[in-house]
Amino acid sequence: MSSIEADKPRKEISPLLKMALELGPLVVFFFANSRGEWLAREFPALTELGGPIFIATGLFMAATAIALTASWLLTRTLPMMPLISGVVVFVMGAFTLYLQNDTFIKIKPTIINSLFGIILLGGLLFGKSLLGYVFHTAFKLDEEGWRKLTIRWGIFFLVLAVLNEVVWRNFSTDFWVAFKVWGTMPITVLFTLSQMPIIMKHSLEQDNPK
Incomplete structure (x- = not known):
């Protein structure tokens, strides 16, 4: 069964959905940074992350993970460039949050x-x-x-x-x-x-x- 599945052609998704998966995390990052204080008031748990840029970083990491997971579920493959970008996002985002230094995400x-x-x-x-x-x-x-x-x-x-x-x-x-x-x-x-x-x-x- 596994060999048969491996021979199946990769599934294709619509260009609009692909664009949403690629740009979605960036939009989340922008929104979370610009509305960081509002998010902190509405969701007090986010204050544990720090100020707006740190809240944005945490949500950016979460949105990236969701986008990569959705891409895998829809196509059963992960393109190399988004995968590498995702790994760097997780590593630099983790340093940003742990050290409370936004230089890493920048x-x-x-x-x-x-x-x-x-x-x-x-x-x-x-x-x-x-x-x-x-x-x-x-x-x-x-x-x-x-x-x-x-x-x-x-x-x-x-x-x-x-x-x-x-x-x-x-x-x-x-x-x-x-x-x-x-x-x-x-x-x-x-x-x-x-x-x-x-x-x-x-x-x-x-x-x-x-």
Whole structure:
């Protein structure tokens, strides 16, 4: 039975549900930080976590765990990037709450984006366009297309890491949280859309429209 189940194709979920699972924890983080005092009054147990940013961190960790669990139940698989992000969230969130130091949760995006950037660019040194392994089910590109996309995404992740460092070190916690949700996400969406020309140019499916 287990071998038969292992051979089954992974289940697909709707794009909207997938987006909700990915963005949901960030929205929870933003809401909990902006309404931290109200949450503490309504749910006194949350005061054990600390101030608004610590309440937000705790709820962010819980929302991330729920999102990963839901993804597993719906698709019977966990994509590598969300899984790595989730692990970093739990580790840095735990340090943030235990030491009551929000620096750890603030450098979380720096760690994740630097890790992704280094992995993608480092893979090219060994002749591996690792982005192709992640998105091969969504796009069918030739080798040159995957190489170019890998370079671009690797550099983009490193730019996000630097941007996060600039923001959290020079602005307030509330501004950093807002930028994390309403700044980083739109930038990522715009960058993703800007890659469509290269995807269309190197798509293998264009050679065989039928």
